[in-house]
Amino acid sequence: MKWPRTLVFGAALFAIFLFAALISFLWTPYDVEVLNIPAKLKTPNAEFWFGSDHFGRDIFSMIMVGARTSIAVAIVAVGIGIGLGVPLGLWAAANHGSWLDEVIMRGNDLVFAFPSLVIAILITAVFGPSALNAIIAIGIFNIPVFARISRGGALSIWTLDYILSARVAGKNALRISVEHILPNIANLLIVQGTIQFSLGILAEAALSYVGLGAQPPTPSWGRMLADSQTMISFAPHLALFPGFAIVLTVLGLNLMGDGLRDILDPKIRRSRQ
Amino acid sequence: MSLLSVKNLTVSIHDTPILKNLSFDMQPSQVFGVVGESGSGKSMTALAMMGLLPGGAEIGGTAMLGGSVDLLNTPEAVMCGIRGNDIGMIFQEPMTALNPVQTIGQQVAETLVIHGQASKSEALKIAREKLNRVGLPADRFPLDRYPHELSGGQRQRVVIALAIALRPKLLIADEPTTALDVTTQAQILDLLRSLVAEEDMALMLITHDLAVVSGIADHVAVMQHGEIVEAGRTDDIFRNMQHPYTKQLLKASGHVPDRTPQTEDIPILEVKNAVRHYVLARTGLFARPPPFRAVSDVSFTLNRGENLGLVGESGCGKSTLTRAILGLEPLQSGEIRLFGEPVSPAMPNALRAGVQVVFQDPYGSFNPRWRVERLVAEPFHLMQTPPTDSQARVDEALESVGMQSSDKRKYIHEFSGGQRQRIAIARALILRPELIVLDEAVSALDVSIRAQILDLLAELSDKLNLSYLFISHDLSVVRAITDRVLVMKSGEIVESGPTNDVFENPQHAYTRELIAATPRLPEGVGGAALT
Numbered sequence: 174m175k176w177p178r179t180l181v182f183g184a185a186l187f188a189i190f191l192f193a194a195l196i197s198f199l200w201t202p203y204d205v206e207v208l209n210i211p212a213k214l215k216t217p218n219a220e221f222w223f224g225s226d227h228f229g230r231d232i233f234s235m236i237m238v239g240a241r242t243s244i245a246v247a248i249v250a251v252g253i254g255i256g257l258g259v260p261l262g263l264w265a266a267a268n269h270g271s272w273l274d275e276v277i278m279r280g281n282d283l284v285f286a287f288p289s290l291v292i293a294i295l296i297t298a299v300f301g302p303s304a305l306n307a308i309i310a311i312g313i314f315n316i317p318v319f320a321r322i323s324r325g326g327a328l329s330i331w332t333l334d335y336i337l338s339a340r341v342a343g344k345n346a347l348r349i350s351v352e353h354i355l356p357n358i359a360n361l362l363i364v365q366g367t368i369q370f371s372l373g374i375l376a377e378a379a380l381s382y383v384g385l386g387a388q389p390p391t392p393s394w395g396r397m398l399a400d401s402q403t404m405i406s407f408a409p410h411l412a413l414f415p416g417f418a419i420v421l422t423v424l425g426l427n428l429m430g431d432g433l434r435d436i437l438d439p440k441i442r443r444s445r446q
Numbered sequence: 447m448s449l450l451s452v453k454n455l456t457v458s459i460h461d462t463p464i465l466k467n468l469s470f471d472m473q474p475s476q477v478f479g480v481v482g483e484s485g486s487g488k489s490m491t492a493l494a495m496m497g498l499l500p501g502g503a504e505i506g507g508t509a510m511l512g513g514s515v516d517l518l519n520t521p522e523a524v525m526c527g528i529r530g531n532d533i534g535m536i537f538q539e540p541m542t543a544l545n546p547v548q549t550i551g552q553q554v555a556e557t558l559v560i561h562g563q564a565s566k567s568e569a570l571k572i573a574r575e576k577l578n579r580v581g582l583p584a585d586r587f588p589l590d591r592y593p594h595e596l597s598g599g600q601r602q603r604v605v606i607a608l609a610i611a612l613r614p615k616l617l618i619a620d621e622p623t624t625a626l627d628v629t630t631q632a633q634i635l636d637l638l639r640s641l642v643a644e645e646d647m648a649l650m651l652i653t654h655d656l657a658v659v660s661g662i663a664d665h666v667a668v669m670q671h672g673e674i675v676e677a678g679r680t681d682d683i684f685r686n687m688q689h690p691y692t693k694q695l696l697k698a699s700g701h702v703p704d705r706t707p708q709t710e711d712i713p714i715l716e717v718k719n720a721v722r723h724y725v726l727a728r729t730g731l732f733a734r735p736p737p738f739r740a741v742s743d744v745s746f747t748l749n750r751g752e753n754l755g756l757v758g759e760s761g762c763g764k765s766t767l768t769r770a771i772l773g774l775e776p777l778q779s780g781e782i783r784l785f786g787e788p789v790s791p792a793m794p795n796a797l798r799a800g801v802q803v804v805f806q807d808p809y810g811s812f813n814p815r816w817r818v819e820r821l822v823a824e825p826f827h828l829m830q831t832p833p834t835d836s837q838a839r840v841d842e843a844l845e846s847v848g849m850q851s852s853d854k855r856k857y858i859h860e861f862s863g864g865q866r867q868r869i870a871i872a873r874a875l876i877l878r879p880e881l882i883v884l885d886e887a888v889s890a891l892d893v894s895i896r897a898q899i900l901d902l903l904a905e906l907s908d909k910l911n912l913s914y915l916f917i918s919h920d921l922s923v924v925r926a927i928t929d930r931v932l933v934m935k936s937g938e939i940v941e942s943g944p945t946n947d948v949f950e951n952p953q954h955a956y957t958r959e960l961i962a963a964t965p966r967l968p969e970g971v972g973g974a975a976l977t
Contacts, residue, residue, distance in 0.1 A: 334805040335813050338873065341772050341803050342825040343795045356815045 180432020186425025190418065194240035203231035205238050206390045214408050224410045226400065232411070235392040236418050242304065242393045243422065246386075247373030249308045251366055254315020259362065261316065262323030263354060267346035269328060278324070281317035289314040290379060297385035304387040307380045311373050322365050326358035360437035364430055371426035378419050394419050449474050449615055449648045450495070454507035455518070457487075457494055457672075464490050465672045468507070472648045472665075474615065477639070479663030479680065480652045481695070483892040484863075487672040488652045492618045494518065495650070496535060497525040512615065531561050534609030534647075538621040540601035544593040550577065550604045551589025557611045576607040580637060598760075599630035603637065610641060617642070620652045627759035627919060632963035635662055654892065656699045657922075657965035660684055668692045684968050694894060700967060701897035702926040703904035708751045709929060714880055714913060715748040715771065715801075719780035722766050740766040742937040743780070750880065753907060753914045755928035755945060757921060757960070763937040764917050768885050771915070772803055784881070795828040802874035806886035808866035812858040818844070818869060819854035825877045843872040847902060864895035871902065875910075883915045888923055900927055921964045925949055933957045 209229030217224045223232035265277040293310035300306045380386035381395025394415040401411030448471040455468040465487045472478045482488045509517040537543045555569035580603040623631035642649045667677040676689040722741040741763045748754045769775045773789045782789040805811045822840050826832045841851035847868040888896045933941040941954040952958045
């Protein structure tokens with residue numbers, strides 16, 4: 174099989190940031206929590222690869238640790254979405270046409286109807302700003318996305334003969350959903366998961382930018398952008414590097430999602446032949 | 447002079463030969479039948495004539511239309527003018543061949559407008575004429591009907607009206623009646639036959655069904671592996687066939703497996719006054735949704751060791767009844783008893799284990815992500831504890847249907863349609879049930895594969911003393927394998943009796959209509975036919 178170019182390029186881009194995030198657990202060039210005022214606002218040089226900020230912290234190290242924050246938030250947020258949304262969607266599909274299906278899907282519509290970032294701001298405003306509350310807020314808005322996509326995929330599989338065979342073999346809806354439906358909609362979920370992952374990273378950056386995400390001293394790309402705002406005229410590198418980090422990660426994930434769709438979605442695969 | 451003269455047509459796709467040196471001629475006002483099993487290249491031949499081969503195809507040879515245009519070496523822009531104008535095409539699936547958001551009048555008129563043959567208002571007038579011609583009169587089928595308001599047969603008529611709108615000289619029909627019921631099929635074949643005679647067209651009729659060809663075609667070509675193995679006048683071919691493949695095809699078409707029925711007088715399945723209705727969509731906001739009686743007042747008994755056929759056209763309630771018998775859907779009234787115990791969605795697993803099922807579609811019947819061993823062993827779920835020798839029983843079931851025990855490590859996509867149907871039978875056998883419901887189990891298979899599966903079913907039935915409830919729309923298959931037959935129409939059983947009596951001496955008008963509509967091979971051919 175030939176891998177789509179978008180998938181290879183996207184996965185490589187994302188892998189760079191994932192690698193940086195993993196390495197940051199073991200090693201960063203400088204400790205991001207130690208201030209070094211004398212070395213403040215250095216432009217990129219051999220000592221500070223991406224320069225340093227107004228407290229003299231190394232931008233490169235902060236990008237590495239920031240990657241960790243972004244990816245962790247996105248993983249958990251997508252996890253919440255899949256963990257709750259997929260069972261809801263499968264449950265709705267198994268009871269297609271019943272009041273339960275209606276209740277679940279109309280509940281989904283309700284969540285969809287709210288502007289997600291505004292609600293995220295509301296949640297963090299009520300429960301206090303923290304990375305955890307940001308995760309929960311972003312995660313909640315992932316639930317209807319996964320519920321809807323898994324219900325749609327499941328409905329088309331419920332009509333197939335092998336589901337009838339399983340019912341003849343006495344299997345109940347739960348067992349059929351887990352054994353037959355879930356593995357066959359996994360491709361849809363993987364593709365959507367990648368897209369939601371990139372949206373999660375964007376949402377985390379946005380919340381941190383308005384000060385409602387990860388709190389200092391934990392570095393976060395969004396807050397690095399916010400901090401750099403007042404200094405952008407004389408220290409543009411402060412904004413440039415976190416900005417690039419966000420753009421490249423999201424780009425990588427979106428390309429990866431596109432590429433995965435090409436190889437995993439049977440409808441597209443057939444039409445491309 | 448021939449209308450179409452094909453010489454040495456050769457097609458390969460990505461270096462895989464698809465068609466090898468086909469040569470044939472087609473005459474005006476004649477029907478040219480192309481017969482073959484799936485993968486024989488018959489559809490590819492049609493696509494090559496239309497210039498619609500998939501990308502990567504390499505074409506050799508010539509196909510002269512009207513002595514002047516070579517269809518194989520004409521640029522796409524010119525072919526666009528030829529398609530529709532000189533060549534009309536009818537596809538298999540009437541459900542998807544029409545655009546659901548356009549009225550039938552618009553769709554027929556569109557062809558005329560696109561080819562610059564008529565203005566919009568003239569086109570609609572011609573569309574009306576063409577629809578009248580194909581048997582859709584103005585009073586019942588105004589131009590502003592939408593495809594979803596029509597039945598499958600009526601849609602196929604619209605597709606034919608579309609194809610003949612510009613009075614093409616050549617009409618290509620690829621399995622035009624395969625998706626239709628027998629009575630509808632007979633009507634559509636009549637229509638095609640009269641169109642060819644009256645409009646002076648040549649028809650290329652592609653089909654897998656020898657009986658259809660024998661009834662309508664003037665000339666026949668039999669294809670196998672991308673080659674024409676035998677061709678000639680239909681009468682000559684059927685009277686004096688030369689090629690072993692043609693003989694084999696004919697033999698398989700009328701195949702009757704050897705059986706020794708051992709019916710005991712012990713009822714294992716009793717259906718008494720079964721009624722099942724559905725609620726249809728609301729017609730208005732406050733209107734009560736009308737009920738639809740899918741199965742109304744059906745009663746019958748199936749004895750141990752008996753093969754019972756259930757025949758009916760689509761929408762007659764066969765599938766609904768099947769689901770009720772399998773205990774997947776409840777009845778509104780009446781009852782079904784299996785081995786004397788009541789059948790319902792809540793029935794105990796031990797009872798469920800007594801009846802298993804084989805479905806029609808060999809492709810949709812298996813979870814593509816499971817290995818065969820897991821697929822075949824799925825019914826073990828009905829047992830309290832899975833048997834300790836479950837692997838040995840999987841082997842045994844696979845071997846009893848003529849597969850190898852080593853096949854169990856494979857995934858389902860590695861098997862052909864016929865092999866998949868064998869695996870489906872193995873899955874149905876694994877619990878050693880007494881009754882197997884065969885829901886159109888051989889309908890999707892090629893004739894030679896179908897003959898093998900019928901043999902297998904007959905052999906298993908004799909060996910294991912199984913009973914079958916054999917549900918099918920195909921009368922010849924039902925006749926070949928059942929002892930008794932029920933004829934179902936609009937949710938009711940209109941006739942029942944020993945299979946031979948019903949077929950020899952049908953009592954109900956509908957049964958007679960069904961039997962008359964079934965295409966049959968010429969009398970005495972190959973000694974097989976429908977006897």
